[in-house]
Amino acid sequence: MNTxxxxxxxxxxxxxAGLILGGIALLSRIPDTLxxxxxxxxxAAIFWKSGQTKIEGFVLDIVSGEAGFGWPRLSxxxxxxxxxxxxxPLLPPELAAPMAAVAxxxxxxxxxxxxxxxxxxxxxxxxxxxIQLFVxxxxxxxxxxxxxxxxxxxxxxxxxxxxxxxxARRYAPR
Numbered sequence: 535m536n537t538x539x540x541x542x543x544x545x546x547x548x549x550x551a552g553l554i555l556g557g558i559a560l561l562s563r564i565p566d567t568l569x570x571x572x573x574x575x576x577x578a579a580i581f582w583k584s585g586q587t588k589i590e591g592f593v594l595d596i597v598s599g600e601a602g603f604g605w606p607r608l609s610x611x612x613x614x615x616x617x618x619x620x621x622x623p624l625l626p627p628e629l630a631a632p633m634a635a636v637a638x639x640x641x642x643x644x645x646x647x648x649x650x651x652x653x654x655x656x657x658x659x660x661x662x663x664x665i666q667l668f669v670x671x672x673x674x675x676x677x678x679x680x681x682x683x684x685x686x687x688x689x690x691x692x693x694x695x696x697x698x699x700x701x702a703r704r705y706a707p708r
């Protein structure tokens with residue numbers, strides 16, 4: 535059997551094999567930065583939207599007549615959700631709900647900016663694992679996708695379109 539040596543560029547055995555190999559070569563040129571940017575945006579949106587369901591605020595206070603925007607406050611339904619449905623071990627709902635609301639706003643914002651990306655992704659991975667283990671154990675397909683995106687960000691970083699990349703280049707030893 536005549537098989538080409540590893541690393542050699544022998545002609546494909548058939549036109550179909552040539553198309554497949556050409557397609558693979560083309561797909562392998564998708565930039566890691568694009569993958570990281572899409573992953574950052576997508577995972578940040580998931581957690582941000584979840585965090586938004588836990589707060590009330592950033593609205594004009596018409597009742598008091600004061601102009602301006604108020605600080606967000608934890609919604610009553612968020613605490614009740616942690617009390618009745620989520621029921622995390624070791625954390626009372628009055629502590630778990632605000633912790634989750636803050637985490638679901640701070641870490642996605644950092645990930646979106648590409649700032650402290652690996653650490654923020656690690657924090658959201660811990661949150662994902664907590665949700666998977668203690669809250670929704672049957673949602674492993676969804677949480678598996680989240681975990682995969684977060685692991686890519688942890689292992690490979692945020693890509694070149696990020697503040698982490700800019701800071702690393704700016705302050706790297708010369």
